[in-house]
Amino acid sequence: MAVAGRTAATRCSACGCSNTALMAAVVVAVMVLSLALVSLAGGHGGGPGEPRLRRSRRPPSAGEGPRGCCGCREATVAAERELEPPVVLFNFGDSNSDTGGVAAAGGIRIMPPEGRTYFQQPTGRLSDGRVIIDFICESLNTHELNPYLKSLVQTTAMASTSLWPALQCHTVSLPTSLNVQVDQFVYFKHRSLELFGRGLKGPVNKEGFENALYMMDIGHNDVAGVMHTPSDKWDKKLREIVGEIKDAIRILHDNGARKFWIHGTGALGCLPALVVQEKGEHDAHGCLAKYNRAAQEFNKRLSDLCDEMRLHVKNATIVYTDMFAIKYDFVANHTNTV
Template identity: 50%
Template sequence: MSAAGCSALWLAFVLLLALALALALALSPPLAKAGGFSCSPGARPVVFNFGDSNSDTGGIAAAKGRHIALPEGRAFFHHPTGRFCDGRLIIDFLCESLNISYLSPYLKVKEFLFFKDRSLELINQGQETPIDAEGFQNALYTIDIGQNDINALLSNLPYDQVVAKFPPILAEIKYAVQMQILYDNGSRNFWIHGTGALGCLPQKLSIPRKNYSDLDQNGCLKTYNRAAVAFNAALGSLCDQLNVELKNATVVYTDLFAIKYDLVASHAKYGFDRPLMTCCGYGGPPYNYDLRRSCQSPNATVCTDGSKFVSWDGVHLTEAANAVAAAAILSSAYSRPKIKFDQFCKA
């Protein structure tokens, strides 16, 4: 499994799970109660994250025994952490907003189910555990998927056939959320991210093309972005449906396409000089991306200042871009329903 992609239907089959326990319990007062989200004074946020490499805090490296070296992690951690980034991911900034520790990676969903079952078993025996039954129910389950799945499809199929693959993918997601692992196991609070602006990835832009007719005014590929928008529209509708069908549950859908496309379209506003060029890659301008030579290749070139770049390795964002994206998520302006990210906790 490469940094550029992972197996399709990641959520349903090879979930990366991370658990965060609050070490500093500073949660701002809740807004008006909405749906299943609730908070009480002195409450402790609990977050479980399911996602692909965009929110992987080290699961792929652990599962595959993959050695990840510098420059990964150079901007913040100053050493590799298993993240495909020069520093923090979007999920890291979201955790910071709750004053909780960064997420620790687990390998697969079965580890989550074992952890939960074992915790409840110990509670029944009168022992203390990091999370109790109410904690599992009140926790926020974040789901960040789609980019690798749609990316892989677009690499091998024409647009119409890619769109035709959306219904079964969405059906798998619905089954995973509603029946297979989450809701039927007591989960009630879900925060689901759509896919990003795939047509703005240097990985895709570096593919040879006959002409420039598929490029939009910002230099992104219209076909890839059209597929991302179509997928997100279907995913958003699915989230609306789940909000109706799942009793006492809240499902928040966040449009990451709009957020990530704005990183390119409004790059100057955020201080980015090279919105379509990879910071860590090979080949030089305009994209500095070569499919055969990743950021981890010995002859890869690395930019001096990652804060001037949107893309870290051609697929994943730099820490600077992740910070902007996280701020947009926290604003709730791109979410439906418009619920603040901190409007949940462990009672």
């Protein structure tokens, strides 16, 4: 079965502290990613002149710059950053990390109060504030992601004049199945490299694709959907969902992807929409136990898949992040995070 990209707009935990919990969860997740990238930078590629994900540089110490030059340190750091290659991040996901792909693909005009808590206007996100990918881009000191379809429209419209926008991040965030998102990415890559081959300036060059970070945050709807099938079908359904992700990683790797960041699903049984609409056993924190067990089983299989893929895909780094533990902790300890 395809891993669906559509999901409900629910973003908060059972305690209602959505933005606080999300921000803290992202901080923890980004710390995990940062450690992985530090290790990666030291052990894979990165020869002279080879673009990498941006890393912070040590500012000049006192006395290194010209004497008597006010602001020289800041100017030097700024100049170094200008010379660094852009951060390239491809996101394959659902509404948990969608920055407007649903609206772009369907021509949907999402009205207020969407966007009210941060952007002060509708942005196409299925949230009233920022989503996880926004915090990741902020931690990398780059702009918010543009929805993939908007990027395609921009690049197609501007290719003939070579007036390409200085896009530092790109997202594959479509309201479609994961395999379609991967197909769209492959097309995007081939189109971009074709333009470079014709002497035009594309949004991402060959080195950019090779050094990009490929993030997957998907499967939430599918796992929730499993709960509406006969229990004797659950094992087969979960295997199919994980199999779709395995195929996506393989295809991306065949197309040059080398740095993967895979997110497990959160505590689905704690989503307010499910807690209100669904019946069943509740745990000590008011979450639907059945849904959380399914989420944990899916995450275990996804983690095992990442272990397996590390053995079989060459010259690649695959980082798995347990989002369930992060998000469930905010529900269990919500009085400490509000």
